[in-house]
Amino acid sequence: MIEAVFPIDLRSDTVTEPDEEMRRAMAAAEVADDVLGHDPTMLALEERVAALLGVEAALWVPSGSMGNLIALTLHLSRGDRFLASPGAHVLDAELGTAAWIAGGMPHALDLTPASIRSSAGGETPYYGLRTTLLCLENTHNASGGTVTPPDEHASLVAAAADVGLRVHLDGARLWNASVALDVPPAALTVGCDTVQVCLSKGLGAPVGSVVAGSSSFVTEARRVRKMLGGGVRQGGVLAAAGLVALDRIPSLALDHDHARALAEGLRSLGWDVAEPATNIVLASVPDLAVTLHGLEHLGVLASPMAGKVRFVTHRDVDASDVKEVLRRIGEVS
């Protein structure tokens, strides 16, 4: 008898699908035209996220990429240089929009207080580049979901302040960092001018991110969102999913447990795997394409990231799925 191999999808936490509870909330959402005025459910979501992040105001956006782009567009003048760590989403995964639309000159840099201080500020000749913005990312996707704890974060933003840089935080998975560190999300936004957070990753909303900062930033952000085609009408249907998603922040701890179990299991099968800090497991393999193809054949879906195999745990896989992944890989190892 041939057993059908059901695929276990660990490509990303974006594959999570809205469940019954979320769909019910979406169906029942109170709505209004958010371009002409304010949709009440979107407003409720925005206020809740602003409070969670410890900032004045927030704006729902269709994607994290748009949230980052809006922030960069408002922070950067044409030709301004911005700093971001190698592999940052704003550098490698947003199709160059930081340059193409926001007008920024990207500079990849291993971010430390010293490297930030020496890359900006000081006397530059009139023909020198002007560096105006630091982009942080927490958790850091390409590094394997690594977390920046509050003290390290504080030293980076202090260095940025010393040399007159603004700070944007790409917090697509800030919720994961907050759960892993057991600190409130607001403890990880201190000193940032703007923050972007995703609702559509581990929290399971089908669509949506939020970009946040001062009230005056959000007023301008609303205009840029409209320019980019991101003004939505009865967006409350989507924001309702976001409100349910926010209730699920604590459950990200389970994804982290599953990632640790997966890493441990892979290691015991002889894989070269870094210890995950959150829900992302990176494995170094001799031939990435061959390994990904082999995994797919086993019904284990993973993705390439920074030259490694990336497995992402999420709310649509449980401990038994992780066991099954290890069983399938173990059979061929």
Ligand SMILES: *Cc1c(COP(=O)(O)O)cnc(C)c1O
């Ligand atoms: C996913 C992600 C984004 C953007 O999210 P989209 O909603 O897919 O545009 C931004 N930054 C990081 C680090 C991400 O992982």
